[in-house]
Amino acid sequence: MINFQYLRTTTAKSAIALLLKDKNSKFIAGGTNLIDLMKRGVTAPDKLIDINHVPLKNIEQVGNNIIIGALASNTAVAENALIKDKLPLLAMALNAGASAQLRNVATVGGNMMQRTRCGYFYDTEMPCNKRTPGSGCGAIGGFNRMHAIFGTSENCIAVHPSDMCIALIALDTTVVLANAKGERKILFKDFHRLAGDTPQLDNNLKPDEMIIRLEIPVNNLSKNSHYTKVRDRASYAFALISVAVGLEIVNNKITDVRLAMGGVAHKPWRLTESENFLKGKEATLENFEQAAKLAMKDAKGFGENDFKLKMAPNSIIEALTVAKSKA
Amino acid sequence: MRNQILKDENDRVDGIYKVTGKAKYFAEYELPGLTYGVLVTSTITKGKITSLDTKAAEKAPGVISVLSHLNKPSAPAYEQEGGPALKIFYTDKIFFNGQPIAIVVANTFERATYAASLVKATYAKESFNTDFEKAVSDASSKKLQGQPDYKRGVEDAYKTAEVSIEEEYHLPIETHNPMELHGIIADWRPNNQVTVYAKTQGVKATQGTIANVFKIPIENIQVNSEFVGGGFGMALRTWPLEIATVMASKHISKPVKVVITRMQMFTMVGNRPAAVQTIGLGAKKDGTLTGITHRAFGETSVYENFTEGVVNMAKFMYQCDNVNTQYSVVPVDLGVPIWMRGPGEATGAFALESAIDEMAHALDMDPLVFRTKNDPEKDQQRNKPFSDKNIKEAYRVGAQKIGWSERKNKHGSLVDGQWKMGYGVSIGVFNANRGRASVKGILKADGSLVLQSATSDIGPGTGTGMTLIASKLLGIPVDRIKFELGDSSLPPAPSQGGSATLSTVGSAVNDVCVSLKSTVAELAANANMDATSNFVDVLKKNNLPSIEVTKQSQAGKEREEFSMYSFSIHFVKVKVHSLTGVVKVDKIVSVGDSGTIVSPKTARSQMVGGAVGGVGMALTEESIIDHRYGRYINNNFADYHVPVNADIPEIEVHFINKPDPHINPMGAKGMGEIALIGFSAAVANAVFNATGKRIRTLPITPDKILA
Ligand SMILES: Cc1cc2nc3c(=O)[nH]c(=O)nc-3n(C[C@H](O)[C@H](O)[C@H](O)COP(=O)(O)OP(=O)(O)OC[C@H]3O[C@@H](n4cnc5c(N)ncnc54)[C@H](O)[C@@H]3O)c2cc1C
């Protein structure tokens, strides 16, 4: 048996202290991703630090921010009245992910940290630069139907699989991290990374850090928000393409807009250029089509995922149209 | 024994055990001293093992034994020439990636799993091909195996018809993936006595295979398999991994349990073989079919051949004087396939029933009118009447229930925002079999009846059907009847496959009940009792605690006179999203024409399960291999998409429910296969009706709609 130590802690401080002690230790939250990776031999930590009892499950409004603790479960967030009222986009994205059983135990922090679902990453007999840097990328020239069309590198074309994170990037979220010395804040858009030359790194969390909470500014997008997820079956499947949209429309004029896409890149993909285009324009199909077109600049297929070059802009149009139509 | 919880006489007799966890599946048997086996599998696709280092594994904590071709654990049949090519642990040859090459036995499952990871193999690799489509395109010149060609009338008559179509259809590999993982517990005891707890569709078949490989008398082997958590065909043979487990138990003289992983379910226990098919159809302008050609290539393995009935349906399903078929199998370097629900007929029906729809479209005819017009009066292939066939009625019932009158012949006519709506229909047909089986009946003075047969129940509700047959004949309430199965010591019955169990074993139940009834009547007469006396009184009066009878039952001459089939008609309404390409099945109506419905509830469940399997076949299921490595990519339940509840709409099931006057005493025909056969074509036809897109390669995923 591959033995490992299991420790449970009740404060963020002690969790971080334990993490520092042993380089090959890992936090375990819901365990829905980590345990699978351990079973497949992708990772083999010496020490699991159970953080489920750390009191970071709060969901509340403080001033102009909604605060969500890193250990709040996906279900707790999605069903929270404040979230449903003020950030329905986040609730929709969460509910589009995984299954009810998984969401009940999966946490916000774990969801951000979940690793790609690329099949080569999971099979230790296959080449994969993310798992074993330098071994090659199995997906390039192989089965890459689920893979990225934006920001790819020759080292890795994997996508970040989260739905929740697509809503979070659209909502201008800030992430609060902590190490033994204290807290730091980074913008959600800077949390995840592109693969570049370091495909083994999914994000910018430092080895001595823990995710503590999210801060999401309140907005006027609630009414006209929508999360479109295109997948191979109606539930319990990762996105081929997903689109998070928030619109603020005054007299059919778009006064604020957020657009982000999932299933297309190594990180949640914010469509800034399309947003800039739409701002101040009328909420018409023509403008939506133009925004979708702008979003696809620099997109590149790898064979089996070429269909995303069409599905992505179509899904943007669909998401915008549905978001607009909400009364 | 009295089961108080039964509420409705049609309820599953074992339902309560299944939903309360009392049903015991093979892996749940706790034997004293049980050990755990884990299989080591090849990581190359083709070649030879050049070395196998098992030292680290042997030294690992808790390990009892490591078996492989190096120590050739005793299996007398494998020590001789001949027999199967893949003699596990008697060959260093690798035929496919994921082939079991060693078994590690330890005192816990976790320890065995870890030790298995320590076994290191080196190989001499050879070039290989796992790409069936490529194998087919390379194959044409080679001499292929398969089934005899069939021809009546003019070959390829479609080519000269007034209206003709010729199209190619592609099916990927599908994996059965029953919920229950495969495996076995083997307990080899002194004097060559063996007990196994198996996941099998045939306890007698498992018993026979073990007897053959280990050359011990059949009587020495006890096979138990009372509950099976789904099979869909994959448990129709005793796989090498099961032989390996028995070998291990024999070798270490301890019971050994093996339960394989979900990933191993893709490589070790068969799949629905991929297929490439061409259909040519010819018709007169008035819609009379004048030519059917069906040519098919099915996937097989290099080390063992597998064939199935892909082109059967074309030979008799439609009235047509010119029909020719051809079926060959093309080997690839993968594990040998096995029948998967609906088997080859489901593969063939996707192509034929899509083509029929394409022809109706070419003729600008309603596909239902076209089908009805070409519905045959008799079986032209065998030149015999059908024993029973009510297809026109089934079409009528289904069309009304789905709302066929809403359908427009011009595709793309029904639109709701971005959704396009369409209707599709197809037919399924499967040979209505009847084999030979024995059943023992024990009628007791306490008012109960016990029936015994070495048949199986992989899920359809065998015990329920048999109980209802007996209850009806003897007037005994269902909660006083117990049907025992899944035990090789009971009177013999065939494996559960090919939709034959109800017909085969049910007939024996019928015969046993009829015989018990006449015995009771005789006993009544002897005791000067009224002929209508209750059997309890009769037995008591005769001082008999019980009477018993065993009957063997099989088909007679009727099968020479009639052609016997079960039929199903599937109606499907879909909506297709024009921007995202998502297909949603909106409504399903399946009509079964399979004689008397003996067990209404479980029969309905069969049809519902078939429809769900059909949605999977049509829209989501595909086992994906990276042909550069010969390894499966989506070998888990997150990535191999079986439909989830959210994919399944309202399913309406209707039965014609008229007895087949010839097949068997109940007039009942099998249903397991027809529930699925043809279904995928109904979906593809509905997608075409909605969008004008004809998808000829399954599954119909959103990317194909957008292409
Ligand atoms: C079959 C299946 C289907 C799924 N489908 C979807 C889907 O459709 N959409 C989707 O978005 N997701 C899906 N998921 C993924 C699921 O959302 C993630 O597994 C889950 O969110 C991970 O959360 P967790 O708490 O269980 O993380 P864990 O498995 O406990 O941890 C994951 C990683 O995060 C680290 N970690 C956890 N908390 C912290 C913290 N506070 N600070 C620093 N590091 C931390 C752990 O050390 C670990 O490395 C699916 C998962 C499965 C198994």
Ligand code: SF4
């Ligand atoms: S895409 Fe990334 S994760 Fe997938 S095989 Fe390539 S390197 Fe590994």
